[in-house]
Amino acid sequence: MVVLESVLTCPECGHAETFQMPTETCQWFLECPNCHIVLRPKSGDCCVFCSYGTVACPPVQQGDNCCA
Template identity: 65%
Template sequence: MVELQLQSALTCPECGHQATETMPTTACQFFYDCRGCGTVLRPKAGDCCVFCSYGTAPCPPIQQRAPCCG
């Protein structure tokens, strides 16, 4: 059993602002509003959620090597 990391620091590609957020375990997060500049972050092509694209840890399903919501 893999111990899940539920905290991930998201970094905005526009302004560089970082915010540590708790990842949902029952759904993917497709959008995130940057608190620094207001840019709406969306997953990069091929990623299932904003945590996989801009976070320090991938989302829980990816950590468990399970299918993601996307």
């Protein structure tokens, strides 16, 4: 079963918020609603959910290496 919600934590200000993950595309950028910096994936990660979320993106959950 694929989880479609993930709590992202901003590495700059520590703000945590639950977001719905897209199933058909990667989320490469996300603006922190608190401090407004733009989150980008860490090197080697395919999206912001894999870098800063409590749950990896749907393709990774299904065993793929990266979003397609």
